[in-house]
Amino acid sequence: MLDLTFEPPKPKVIAGAKHxxxxxxxxxxxxxxxxxxxxxxxxxxxxxxxxNSNVxxxxxxxxxxxxxxxxxxxEQAVRTGLGLKAQINLKSAFDRKNYFYPDLPQGYQISQLYHPIVGEGEIIVDxxxxxxRKVRIERIHMEQDAGKSIHDMDPHMSFVDLNRTGVCLMEIVSRPDIRGPEEAAAYVLKLRQILRYLGTCDGNMQNGNLRADVNVSVCRPGAYEKYMETQDFSHLGTRCEIKNMNSMRFIQMAIDxxxxxxxxxxxxxxxxxxxxRLYDPDKNETRSMRSKEEAHDYRYFPDPDLLPLEIEQDxxxxxxxxxxxxxxxKKSRFVNNFGLSEYDANVLTAEHENAAFFEAAAEGRDGKLVANWVIxxxxxxxxxxxHDITESPVSPAQLGGIVDLISSDAISGKIAKDLFEIVYTEGGDPAKIVEERGMKQVTDTGAIETAVDQIIADNPAQVEKAQSNPKLAGWFVGQVMKATGGKANPKAVNEIVQQKLGL
Structure with missing residues (x-):
């Protein structure tokens, strides 16, 4: 496992005019x-x-x-709860949340207020x-999505599209454990990552498949600690809710x-x-949408058309x-099994497809070297x-083949980059490309010695400079690499140059 230090939330402190x-x-x-x-x-x-075609x-x-x-x-809701290490309630029930809006044909939304399907869990935010840091999850409940009102097609009319009406949403409710804009974005990013790994939500914020309502309040230093001791929300100040945020960047800007x-x-x-409130990204401001209704204003009551939901522990x-x-x-395993840094493991596990590509390429190979080439x-x-990894013209087997050629000293790092370009743009088997195009690294020390001797003989003044200042020996290495078309083994060239110059 990774050696993580869990810190209490660090609040973002904003200096007001007085406090x-x-x-x-x-x-x-x-x-x-x-x-x-x-x-x-x-x-x-x-x-x-x-x-209105999917209605x-x-x-x-x-x-x-x-x-x-x-x-x-x-099943998807239960799967999500398990992924968040949350309590699964074997008995839950649906309620009607009553309000009237054109895109809600029933005049109510079927939701789960009193008996949600998933109870308390947690998310570890990097x-x-x-x-x-750990952010506590209070609950996850299922509910219907509403339709969509469209106001910009005709200046005199509004339209309603009911395609989204009845689509299943999971509302994942956190405790007020998040203390700053950056942490809020990191929380949503981690939640999205987990949902995508589980396959319970595609996390496409652009299509509205993942959106956040953000509750923000401000308090004086020390008030949050009093809340944690007493669980009395009055210490936290009056909150305002910013609805339907679908961008990590806008979430941070709106909170601030x-x-x-x-x-x-x-x-x-x-x-x-x-x-x-709603956030206007063009003006970078929030504006009032409606006063916050209390739960009793929705006249919640058990839905009479749906029996309580009972599921089996098995x-x-x-x-x-x-x-x-x-x-x-997965990140912990990549660090422990492949010897990766935590940063590289984070990058490779950010998306499930990225991790799968790396693992396929790294099988039986130097994990660090493969990670370097992938990232x-x-x-x-x-x-x-x-593009993303699903559109990669280079397969895991092809990338692994390039790494094999590097590891066996068949090609140098410079040649490997040229080879990568060929594979990326033209495709093909890396080993065959190297063989057919004469790209193999020159490892014959006799051929390298001949090249070094010739460079030394042609440049006596440069030899004197290098012998008085060994750092200039690199000039000879460069000349030999140039003379061999970059095919000479750099390590062997460097050793022979040092030997020939008596350094």
Whole structure:
């Protein structure tokens, strides 16, 4: 396992006009379940379909249409809970959350307020090499997504697209353990990584499949510690919720703006109104959306069309046995088995596909050398061209073949880069390319000695300089490499040059 130091949250301190203030942040992340069908109907969840083409009678709230729960969505929620080391509740229930909006045909949302399917868990957030923090998860519940109101197609009309209506969401609710904008972004990034490894959500924030509601409040130094002792939220100040954040960068910017807005109000003698706000990235500001309704305003009550959900422990155990190796465990194994630095292991495990590529390329090889080529050469080239590892023209076997040629001294590092370029742009077997194009490294010391002798004989003045200043011997190494077309073994060249010059 990695040798991690768990630190208590470090608050970001903001200096107001009169006092110092600290941030307190809690997050409600809505993750769309990776399922082909909706939570209570068989309608498709395909993204980008024609408006109102993925709508069943249940989704449209036609009279007499009853919801039927999708077992796969339940399995995905349980799988997520297990991945977050959370308590799985064998009994849960659905409630109706009543409110009226054009994109909510039923006039209520089916959710889980009182009896969620997943209880308390935790996420380990990596802050810097060797330093991590734990963010407590309060609960995960399933709920229906609403539709989408469209206001920009006609200046005189609004439109409603119900394709998203009824899509299963997991709402992952954290405790107010996050203390700064950077930590908030790191938390969402780690949660997204885990969900993608589990296969329970694709984490596509651009499509709205992962979005966060961010609760922000400010308090005086020491107040958070009092909250942790008493669990009394009154110590934390009045919070405001920033809705539907779908960018790590915007999450940080919105938190910073909202904290400073609240500080200015309080120091000016005003009071923070608990409300829901939206973030405008163009103006870099939050603005009021609506006052924050309390739970009783939604008139929650058990959904009469759905029986309480009961699952068996054996079923949960079966899901647990099928869990993949998760990011933290994989990173630890890469460090221990391949001798990688924690930084390199972090880069390679950031995405499941990246880790799989590295592991396939590193099998039976020098893990550090393979990691260097994957991260610096392959990832660097792919990023430059706007591609990810799934679009790589170089396979793990081809990259491994290049590393084999380096390890066996068949080619030098310089030749390897030329070879990589050929494989990347043209494809082919690295070993065959080296053989057919005469790219093999010259390891014959006799041939190298001949080249060194010739360079020394042609440059007597340079010999005198090198003998009085050994650092200049590198000039001879460069000349020999140039004379051999870069094919001479650099180590052998350096040793022979040193010997011939008497250094």
């Amino acid at each position: 110092d203030w600290e941030l307190v942040i809690g997050m409600e992340v809505h993750a769309q379940v990776a399922s082909n069908a909706k939570l209570f109907s068989g309608a498709s969840t395909q993204f980008g379909a024609e408006p 069943s009678f249940v989704d449209a709230a036609m009279p007499g249409m009853l919801p039927v729960i999708n077992e796969f969505c339940v 802050m810097e090499p060797g330093i991590a 703006y909202e904290a400073r807005r609240q500080i200015a109000i309080v120091e000016g003698g005003g009071e923070i109104v608990q409300e829901t 079923w949960v155990d079966g899901i647990a046995e099928s869990l993949p190796e998760l990011p933290d465990e 610096n050469e392959l990832f660097g080239r792919l990023k430059k061209e706007g």
